[in-house]
Amino acid sequence: GPSTCGDTHNRCLQWAHEGKCTNAGDKKYMRQNCAASCEFCAIEDQVCDAESKTCMAESSNPIRQVDKPMTFTWWHKLESGPMTVEWISPSDEAVLLGTLEPGSSHVVNTFPDHVFRLRDAGTERVILTIRMFPGHDSMLVEQPFLDMIADCEDRPAENWSGSCAAQAEQGECLRNPGFMTVFCSASCHACHLRAREQRCTRQNLDMGQRPILQPGDMDALFEGFESRWSEYNATVLHRSPWIVTFDNFLKDDEIEGLLGQVEGKYERSSDLGVADKFGDNAKIISDVRTSNTAWCTADCETTPGPAAILERIVKIINVPLTNFESIQVLRYQTDEYYKQHHDGSDGDNDLPGGPRIYTFFLYLSDVEEGGETFFPKLNLTMKPRKGSALLWPSVLSDRPSSMDSLTSHAALPVTKGLKLAANTWVHLFNNRVPNRWGCTGPIR
Ligand SMILES: O=C(O)CCC(=O)C(=O)O
Ligand SMILES: [Fe+2]
Structure with a gap:
């Protein structure tokens, strides 16, 4: 508990x-x-550092998590008789730890990545085998729970060349739990984590509990903003909601660095469908957006260009990188567009990372004609210009868990030429731990 x-x-x-x-x-x-x-x-x-307001998870490094001792408790809630508790050693030896009577609990001191097995003490039938994951420190062994994990098997994607068993052996279940618990759940003994409500609570993810914005913090950030960031020619276009432009925000070599990193990684832009019973969010291709998208993930964002860009954004909005999504690069060819939408939705409060609070939008090319970012409810239009940036909130300053519907926007069709741009989305809570655990797509 x-x-x-x-x-x-x-x-x-x-x-x-x-x-x-x-x-x-x-x-x-x-x-x-x-x-x-x-x-x-x-x-x-609280896990967060109140002073610097960073909610960097203590244990977001999975290697460190493995070394961190944990206590795990089973509750025997079945009608049947006693169960035995065994530890399965790395060499596959079963070590008997004790017997669990109906209605009682059994506590072990252990470490993440260790594997335990429960058997019916009479028939010796295996009831369940589970791997220890940090933050997940107790389990009610009851019939609905056993039904939920009963049909559990590995179901790797067809185009995946890896082996679940080999990956599990090499420690991938903990290193990459979002992928492994969903696609290699049997090999990971992690069937209990397929369900999003098991895997994706802020508490179970051990990621810190503090939102980065309290009511009013956003308004305070933007007071005096233009003079504080005059080096980038920050201009407040609109207050309530705050819409800010930056001229000369990006240097040419940073743009080249970012674009070079994502070259060859573009895919048709998609949205994420609602999580299925295996905890997976399928990609949905729609006519709402017709561009191509490429993500600047872990390897990319530590290279000089992207790293310098991110560092500057962190400073300007005063939110740590832990709350950021990876930079998403967009490529619109002639006639491509993104229809009116909002970058967040109220349902995002159910995600451990919470809603997106800001979009820090980067223009990576000039566009011959069209391709403006348009805010219909504010009647604001931003013409793409290479090196400039646009910052807008998705939530209200007074109530950062509520969407600000006024910032819905569209990317107007490019009518001539090519548009390159990028989203940097920032969340109310740590979003790095949820991302590693596959807890960022919509639930319903
Ligand atoms: O391309 C643009 O100007 C805006 C894109 C956008 O709104 C998005 O990707 O969410
Ligand atoms: Fe958007």
């Missing part, structure tokens, strides 16, 4: 902003389940 003070539900912050922490009917639930969002916790209980 929760030993440190925190939220047990991802949507806690939204509920807190709706006044549920003090509302008579909800207060009890909120005290028990949303202590962090209701600010009932002492600061020192």
Whole structure:
């Protein structure tokens, strides 16, 4: 159970902003389940560094997580008789640890990546085998849970050339849990983590509980913004919502660096479908956006160009890189567009990373004709110019868990030439840990 003070539900912050922490009917639930969002916790209980406001997860390094001791508890909630608990050693030896009586619990001190097996003590039938994952520290062994994991098998994608068993052997289950628990769940003994509600709570991900914005923080950021960032010619085009442009934000060699890194990685732009019962979000191709997309992921973002760009954005918006998605490069050819949409939705409060709070948009080319970014509700149009940038929020300053519908926007069709641009999306909470765990696509 929760030993440190925190939220047990991802949507806690939204509920807190709706006044549920003090509302008579909800207060009890909120005290028990949303202590962090209701600010009932002492600061020192929280994983985040309050001073610098960084919510860098203590244990976001998976290698370190493996070394970190953990305590795991099983609760025997089955009608049947006693169960035995065994530790399966790396050389596949079963070591008997004890017997678990119906209605009672069994606690082991262990480490992430260790494997345990429960058997019916009478028939010796294997009831379940599970691998230890950090943050997931207890399990109710009950019939609905066993039904959920019953049909569990590896189901790697057809075009994947790896072997689940070999990858599991090499420690990939913990290093890359988002991919491995979904596609190699049997080999990882991680069938219990296929379901998003098991795998993707902020508490289970051990990622910190503090949102990067409190009500009002965003307004404070943009006060005096133009003079603070005059080196990039920051101009406030609109207040409430804040829309800011930067001339000469990018140097040519940074643009070349970024584009060079993603060359050959472009795919037709898609949206993510709702997670299936295996925890996977399928890509959906639609006519809402017709461009091509390439991601600047781990290897790319540490190269000089992208690294310098990200470092500057971190400084300007005062949010650590842990809350960022990878840079997404966009390529629009003639007649391509992205119809009116919003970069966030209220449902994003159910994601451990929370909603996107900012889009820091980069223009990587000039465009001969068309390709403007257009905000219909604000009647604002931004003509793409190589090296410039545009910053807008997805949420309200007064209530950072709520979408600001005024910032819906479109990419108008390119009518002549080519448009290269990039999204840098920034979340209310750490988004790096959720991304590694496959917890970023929509749930419903
Ligand atoms: O290309 C543009 O100007 C905007 C693109 C956009 O809104 C998006 O990718 O979400
Ligand atoms: Fe957008």
